[in-house]
Amino acid sequence: MNYYSLNKKAPNTTFEDAVVRGLAPDKGLYFPESITPLEDSFLENIEHKSNTEIAFEAIKQFIVPEIPEDVLKSIIEDTLNFDFPVVEINENISTLELFHGPTMAFKDVGARFMARCLGYFNQTNTNDVTVLVATSGDTGGAVANGFLGVKGVNVVILYPSGKVSDIQEKQLTTLGKNITALEVNGVFDDCQDMVKQAFTDRELTDKMQLTSANSINIARWLPQLFYFMFTYKQLKSKHKDIAFSVPSGNFGNICAGMVAQKLGLPVKHFIAANNANDTVVNYMLSQTYSPKPSVQTISNAMDVGNPSNFIRIQELHDNDFDALKSNLSTYSYSDDDTRSALLELHNDFNYVADPHGAVGYLGAKDYLKSNDAHVVFLETAHPTKFLDIVEDVIRENIDLPAQIEAVMDKEGESIEIGTYEELKSFLLA
Numbered sequence: 001m002n003y004y005s006l007n008k009k010a011p012n013t014t015f016e017d018a019v020v021r022g023l024a025p026d027k028g029l030y031f032p033e034s035i036t037p038l039e040d041s042f043l044e045n046i047e048h049k050s051n052t053e054i055a056f057e058a059i060k061q062f063i064v065p066e067i068p069e070d071v072l073k074s075i076i077e078d079t080l081n082f083d084f085p086v087v088e089i090n091e092n093i094s095t096l097e098l099f100h101g102p103t104m105a106f107k108d109v110g111a112r113f114m115a116r117c118l119g120y121f122n123q124t125n126t127n128d129v130t131v132l133v134a135t136s137g138d139t140g141g142a143v144a145n146g147f148l149g150v151k152g153v154n155v156v157i158l159y160p161s162g163k164v165s166d167i168q169e170k171q172l173t174t175l176g177k178n179i180t181a182l183e184v185n186g187v188f189d190d191c192q193d194m195v196k197q198a199f200t201d202r203e204l205t206d207k208m209q210l211t212s213a214n215s216i217n218i219a220r221w222l223p224q225l226f227y228f229m230f231t232y233k234q235l236k237s238k239h240k241d242i243a244f245s246v247p248s249g250n251f252g253n254i255c256a257g258m259v260a261q262k263l264g265l266p267v268k269h270f271i272a273a274n275n276a277n278d279t280v281v282n283y284m285l286s287q288t289y290s291p292k293p294s295v296q297t298i299s300n301a302m303d304v305g306n307p308s309n310f311i312r313i314q315e316l317h318d319n320d321f322d323a324l325k326s327n328l329s330t331y332s333y334s335d336d337d338t339r340s341a342l343l344e345l346h347n348d349f350n351y352v353a354d355p356h357g358a359v360g361y362l363g364a365k366d367y368l369k370s371n372d373a374h375v376v377f378l379e380t381a382h383p384t385k386f387l388d389i390v391e392d393v394i395r396e397n398i399d400l401p402a403q404i405e406a407v408m409d410k411e412g413e414s415i416e417i418g419t420y421e422e423l424k425s426f427l428l429a
């Protein structure tokens with residue numbers, strides 16, 4: 001499969017080149033040249049297939065033959081060695097728990113998958129690759145964990161100082177080895193802008209191979225489509241019309257869901273549930289895309305003012321606003337709304353959610369006010385990653401899972417930077 005740049009000013013390229021570059025030379029995001037629907041029989045029999053079989057069938061057209069089938073199968077087996085359970089909240093709402101991986105957020109799948117793809121390509125590449133990643137909370141930890149010790153890869157994580165949770169910060173600053181954390185005096189969008197600027201800085205790109213492990217990278221983005229297939233597998237026999245409410249920040253996850261839909265997955269509707277960072281909500285009301293600086297919220301990993309993947313979402317709908325509108329609803333919620341949702345889930349349904357999942361739950365409820373469907377909200381991180389907020393709302397202590405306990409008492413290390421020039425000097429040194 002070849003990929004084109006959404007800025008349409010760079011040559012089409014292979015999967016390997018798109019992964020190793022991260023962003024196209026014209027700064028555009030890569031997008032697959034075609035998306036061929038899966039055989040009807042695949043979806044008809046999905047409940048009889050394992051998660052790894054589903055993932056392989058769903059993603060192989062994007063990757064084989066550049067990664068041979070047998071290698072892709074083992075990458076998928078390694079990546080997906082944990083569960084993705086759907087838990088029923090009530091008659092009309094379920095949640096898909098995406099936090100059973102090593103860093104307890106949904107980013108684990110994409111990070112592990114991409115690390116293994118790069119590891120495969122590095123068997124023949126002689127040059128080291130520097131992976132740059134901007135994080136508002138969870139990507140950093142997942143990438144640090146997924147890429148730790150991968151031969152020929154150095155990882156540099158940029159995170160906004162004081163704007164990630166304590167556990168998130170520990171997860172991305174405590175591993176050492178080939179992982180370095182840069183604490184940026186700014187917001188997530190500053191981190192993301194610095195990363196994008198580095199890709200177009202000839203002084204850097206002449207000296208080193210840079211790539212990204214954010215969802216702008218197709219190998220980080222595409223595997224997220226598995227989640228929607230795994231949900232269908234579990235709910236197919238119980239519910240006819242399934243809609244997804246996806247807590248959204250950079251819009252990579254919901255956009256991967258829309259790829260699953262293009263592959264033939266019957267999804268009735270998508271709901272992008274946002275916190276106060278409402279750039280896309282405003283676009284859907286005004287048809288004017290006006291990115292703005294992100295504001296800090298208690299669902300911090302969604303504090304994104306200029307979501308990278310919205311352009312992919314538009315492409316998936318042939319840049320037709322009406323088509324998009326009939327497939328996507330958007331809502332924005334305040335921190336007070338989020339706290340009320342955490343409390344309601346706990347008190348009425350005995351479910352402890354995290355603030356991001358709680359925003360997803362609110363999106364599900366709002367959609368159901370005027371539509372019939374079974375809505376699955378994605379529970380994108382484990383509540384203990386936001387311990388202070390969640391315990392304060394539900395007034396109960398929650399047990400720490402082993403993955404979180406393992407980092408609790410570790411001392412983190414980071415280097416403070418404030419400008420792009422400082423990032424550049426660090427990389428050149």
Ligand SMILES: Cc1ncc(COP(=O)(O)O)c(C=O)c1O
Pocket residue numbers: 105106137138139215247248249250251252253254301302356380381
């Ligand atoms: C816990 C959590 N929920 C939701 C999101 C938003 O996902 P996306 O950026 O794919 O929209 C993120 C970060 O991306 C996250 O870490």
Ligand SMILES: N[C@@H](CCOP(=O)(O)O)C(=O)O
Pocket residue numbers: 134135136137138139140213214215216249250252301302308
């Ligand atoms: N919410 C993310 C921000 C980056 O998103 P990505 O999917 O593009 O990596 C985070 O937790 O860091």
